[in-house]
Amino acid sequence: MAKGKRSERSHPRWVVKLGTGILSTPAGDLDLPQIRRLVQQVAILEGQGLEIVLVSSGAIGSGMGLLGYRRRPTAIEELQACAAVGQPQLMRLYEELFSERGFHVAQLLLTYLDLDSRTLYENAQKTIEHLLARGVFIPVINENDVVSYEEIKFGDNDRLSAHVAAMVQADKLIILSNVPGLRERNDDGGRIIPLVERITGEIEAMAGKTRSERSVGGMVTKVDAARIAGSAGIPMQIADGRETEILQRIAAGESVGTLFLAGGKP
Numbered sequence: 257m258a259k260g261k262r263s264e265r266s267h268p269r270w271v272v273k274l275g276t277g278i279l280s281t282p283a284g285d286l287d288l289p290q291i292r293r294l295v296q297q298v299a300i301l302e303g304q305g306l307e308i309v310l311v312s313s314g315a316i317g318s319g320m321g322l323l324g325y326r327r328r329p330t331a332i333e334e335l336q337a338c339a340a341v342g343q344p345q346l347m348r349l350y351e352e353l354f355s356e357r358g359f360h361v362a363q364l365l366l367t368y369l370d371l372d373s374r375t376l377y378e379n380a381q382k383t384i385e386h387l388l389a390r391g392v393f394i395p396v397i398n399e400n401d402v403v404s405y406e407e408i409k410f411g412d413n414d415r416l417s418a419h420v421a422a423m424v425q426a427d428k429l430i431i432l433s434n435v436p437g438l439r440e441r442n443d444d445g446g447r448i449i450p451l452v453e454r455i456t457g458e459i460e461a462m463a464g465k466t467r468s469e470r471s472v473g474g475m476v477t478k479v480d481a482a483r484i485a486g487s488a489g490i491p492m493q494i495a496d497g498r499e500t501e502i503l504q505r506i507a508a509g510e511s512v513g514t515l516f517l518a519g520g521k522p
């Protein structure tokens with residue numbers, strides 16, 4: 257049994273997924289002030305005793321800027337080159353910002369195969385537990401885009417974050433995006449659904465694809481993530497990562513964005 261079993265832990269644990277949309281500017285560069293604000297929020301919550309595992313996108317988007325792509329390339333080797341260039345930039349930035357607050361980052365790059373093999377899954381699980389037990393390391397997970405190919409890739413970090421939440425037996429999965437939640441219709445005027453008790457066909461029909469050049473999945477993969485997390489008993493919340501102190505507000509129990517219950521539980 258994993259050491260971090262939910263019932264045996266004294267600290268609540270969240271997995272927080274940061275999407276490309278909130279990590280980058282409309283021009284495609286990493287959005288430094290925004291990332292700084294998110295790091296600050298995570299560091300404050302960590303300091304208050306919450307354990308946080310980050311799942312961060314942004315490698316391909318960041319690499320695209322550096323390699324001079326205006327649009328997301330389609331060839332696998334171009335995408336992989338973007339990830340190879342962008343991932344270290346991203347981690348360097350996280351390390352710089354977290355170290356200002358007394359924390360360090362720990363990078364885990366996973367593929368679908370790592371979660372499909374019991375040994376590799378348990379290795380990743382034990383590594384995260386070990387890091388969390390040390391108190392000052394923030395695991396930052398991304399898909400290992402450089403070696404992933406069609407048959408073995410998640411392709412989106414929404415579902416990956418839900419599998420990670422199940423792996424670490426998180427109390428909650430939080431998906432921070434650049435939309436305020438699941439809208440009734442995929443346009444800026446659509447009403448936000450505050451609570452999803454059960455993922456019905458009606459909910460699925462609301463979820464559309466992304467409108468962004470750099471992101472993947474849109475709301476479709478976020479609803480998939482809610483289903484994966486829910487089946488592991490983990491509630492999931494989607495909120496706008498650009499809203500002021502969004503993580504603190506969620507921690508305070510404020511009703512923001514869309515909360516997907518897991519088996520009726522918040």
Ligand SMILES: Nc1ncnc2c1ncn2[C@@H]1O[C@H](COP(=O)(O)OP(=O)(O)O)[C@@H](O)[C@H]1O
Pocket residue numbers: 274275276277278313432433434435437438439440441442443462463464465466467468471472473474475476
């Ligand atoms: N029902 C919906 N409610 C809100 N956003 C939606 C919906 N359907 C599709 N979307 C799209 O989901 C996108 C957000 O997801 P995505 O771009 O993948 O962000 P991230 O990079 O954070 O994963 C937005 O572009 C939005 O247009």
Ligand SMILES: N[C@@H](CCC(=O)OP(=O)(O)O)C(=O)O
Pocket residue numbers: 274275276277312313314315316317398399401411412413414470471472473474
């Ligand atoms: N692994 C990719 C992210 C893929 C992804 O899911 O992106 P997003 O839809 O922005 O969360 C990257 O780092 O660019």
